[in-house]
Amino acid sequence: MKNISFILLALFLITAIGCDKDEFAELNTDPAVLDEPDLRFSLTKAVEQMYENDYTTWFYNNFQYIFPWSQLTSEQGGNGPDLNEMGPYGSQNIYRALFPQTRDIQYRIDQMGDEEKARHQVLKAITYPVQILPAMANSDLVGSVIYEEAGMAPFTNPPLITPEYDNQEELYNLWLNQLDEAISILTNAENQIDFGTQDLIYNGDYSKWAKFCNLLKLKIAARMINIDLQKALQIAEEVATSEAGYMNALGDDFIYHRGIKYYGTLEEMWIGYGGQNVINFLRDNLDPRLRFIFEKNGFNAEVVQAFIDAEVDLPPYVEQYVTYDGDGNFAGWAGPGEPWVRYHGIPLAPDAQLEGENDIYFNQGSLFRISAGDAEKSYAGTSLYSEKVVRTSYDYTYPTKPGGSVIQLKDNDPPLNVVLGSSAETNLYLAEFKLLGANIPGAAQDYFDQGVRLSVRRMDAIADNNQMPYYESDPVYALEKGPEAEDKAEAASTKLKEGEIDALLTQPAYDLTTDGLEKVYIQQYINFANTPNDMWTLVRRAGIPKKNSNYLAWEDLLSSGNEITLPRRFRIGTPTEDSKNYENELNSVTEQGFTTGTLDPQVLNTERLWFDKNNPQYGAGSNN
Numbered sequence: 001m002k003n004i005s006f007i008l009l010a011l012f013l014i015t016a017i018g019c020d021k022d023e024f025a026e027l028n029t030d031p032a033v034l035d036e037p038d039l040r041f042s043l044t045k046a047v048e049q050m051y052e053n054d055y056t057t058w059f060y061n062n063f064q065y066i067f068p069w070s071q072l073t074s075e076q077g078g079n080g081p082d083l084n085e086m087g088p089y090g091s092q093n094i095y096r097a098l099f100p101q102t103r104d105i106q107y108r109i110d111q112m113g114d115e116e117k118a119r120h121q122v123l124k125a126i127t128y129p130v131q132i133l134p135a136m137a138n139s140d141l142v143g144s145v146i147y148e149e150a151g152m153a154p155f156t157n158p159p160l161i162t163p164e165y166d167n168q169e170e171l172y173n174l175w176l177n178q179l180d181e182a183i184s185i186l187t188n189a190e191n192q193i194d195f196g197t198q199d200l201i202y203n204g205d206y207s208k209w210a211k212f213c214n215l216l217k218l219k220i221a222a223r224m225i226n227i228d229l230q231k232a233l234q235i236a237e238e239v240a241t242s243e244a245g246y247m248n249a250l251g252d253d254f255i256y257h258r259g260i261k262y263y264g265t266l267e268e269m270w271i272g273y274g275g276q277n278v279i280n281f282l283r284d285n286l287d288p289r290l291r292f293i294f295e296k297n298g299f300n301a302e303v304v305q306a307f308i309d310a311e312v313d314l315p316p317y318v319e320q321y322v323t324y325d326g327d328g329n330f331a332g333w334a335g336p337g338e339p340w341v342r343y344h345g346i347p348l349a350p351d352a353q354l355e356g357e358n359d360i361y362f363n364q365g366s367l368f369r370i371s372a373g374d375a376e377k378s379y380a381g382t383s384l385y386s387e388k389v390v391r392t393s394y395d396y397t398y399p400t401k402p403g404g405s406v407i408q409l410k411d412n413d414p415p416l417n418v419v420l421g422s423s424a425e426t427n428l429y430l431a432e433f434k435l436l437g438a439n440i441p442g443a444a445q446d447y448f449d450q451g452v453r454l455s456v457r458r459m460d461a462i463a464d465n466n467q468m469p470y471y472e473s474d475p476v477y478a479l480e481k482g483p484e485a486e487d488k489a490e491a492a493s494t495k496l497k498e499g500e501i502d503a504l505l506t507q508p509a510y511d512l513t514t515d516g517l518e519k520v521y522i523q524q525y526i527n528f529a530n531t532p533n534d535m536w537t538l539v540r541r542a543g544i545p546k547k548n549s550n551y552l553a554w555e556d557l558l559s560s561g562n563e564i565t566l567p568r569r570f571r572i573g574t575p576t577e578d579s580k581n582y583e584n585e586l587n588s589v590t591e592q593g594f595t596t597g598t599l600d601p602q603v604l605n606t607e608r609l610w611f612d613k614n615n616p617q618y619g620a621g622s623n624n
Helices: 002-017 021-027 039-048 054-070 094-110 114-119 121-142 168-187 206-223 229-240 276-284 289-293 301-310 350-354 356-362 423-436 444-465 485-491 500-504 516-530 532-542 582-592 601-606
Strands: 254-256 322-324 330-333 369-372 375-378 418-421
Touching (some): 039 094, 039 121, 094 121, 121 168, 121 532, 206 418, 206 423, 289 444, 301 330, 350 356, 516 532
């Protein structure tokens, strides 16, 4: 055995000594000298990093601040007198990974020879919308951000480690220039490198990236309507007549999906109930998006009968839709029937919680509780925001009577789809700009109708992909005896039904003949229920929902009889001298005129972002 080991060792040494010195040198290259990366893979990684910190942005920003301040939902359990107070918040982390990726791509392409540089221009062009969208999301919250000099340290000598902040006016102008450059390249993408399957958004279709750039231009224009309306209209005209075209089909939508194992945040959310006014508006108009934004309440036919048997009062907003047979038992639903009768909102004013008559909203756990034998259950009469919009990896238990069947939606964790830009948004912007005076082809009503159609269809597609409860059927109705059980279960499903969109567009609230601009803003508001940052930006720039509206009204947020003052920007920490970038941080907040470190809602309302300075107050309606 020892002889065999000795022979093997000798052979190894002979082979090693006999290696060509050049081969040995090749195997031991200086680790600082790396092979050129495939920039398609780098761009894939950059796109992945466009949507980060989803837990903090949803848990804090959206559910605690943006949605309640925009009156889509309440805080968890209802709004209290501290509704206008800020605590922790998150933001898109664009400096940890995204900018290092995009800057590296841009730098490497700039260092290529002329032929290769020319072939890679499309990849460089795509880095601009990839940077701009999350940077805009951060700027919507705090104003000035580091952008032009972000991530430049590895590519500057000496390394640029104290980047300056760009204010919103500078950002918007810079972004418009970069987007125009990107659109020109992407629209004429001949003899370019093939991004192909590495492009998880558009599968290498550069024309769709160009259309997405045009949507970003419209987003900027919308933010400028009360700062420079003529420039905003000019941007809209450029988009509407662009050689690249604009997003106008579901296949154009920017649907973010990180991978087959990305389910959104794995953490539970503190989710509020839907606002009474918005749910009433959607239900009264039989708008299918009600079913994709909010969850059904707990009062199906089985539960209603269980309450009747237990001789416990139903919530009056549920009972109004119940019909009884001659014996006083549940006979069916009045009004619009299932699934519409399962959606109800709550009052949003903090003072509403102090009124005894509102216990039906704020004391549901005690009022709507019944038992049968040893089993006891409580039921919610009102509707939460649908958590499946945020994350797909949670189980849902369908409501049944105490002691009844246990039916769950579980082990259905599809990869999460997230909307980061849509054709619906594009068309609704064009409808707005047409009404504001833009010289663009097409009628405002046509843009509007197309925007609503695409909005409904996109939300339906998200509900389908994310496998929301009730989408295909309501399984509790399938338990009923008789041949009609399956028909009832399917009728109670939340999926889009044939003819619903056509019927929706015949409603007066969807006719732009009167109050056209407000109606467009209401549709933008509903469409933004899945993109909260855009919703809050709209609420600030358009003053909607509007007080005393005939369609969707702003609810006065009274606390101790006085209306609460809501913030219009997020708080900004006080720069400290131990920061390497202290001077630039201080210059940024000084230029914007911001008080730092404050949680005072009055200060956060009056010290506004640049785009917000001329905007109407909450609920005041549009300036235009």
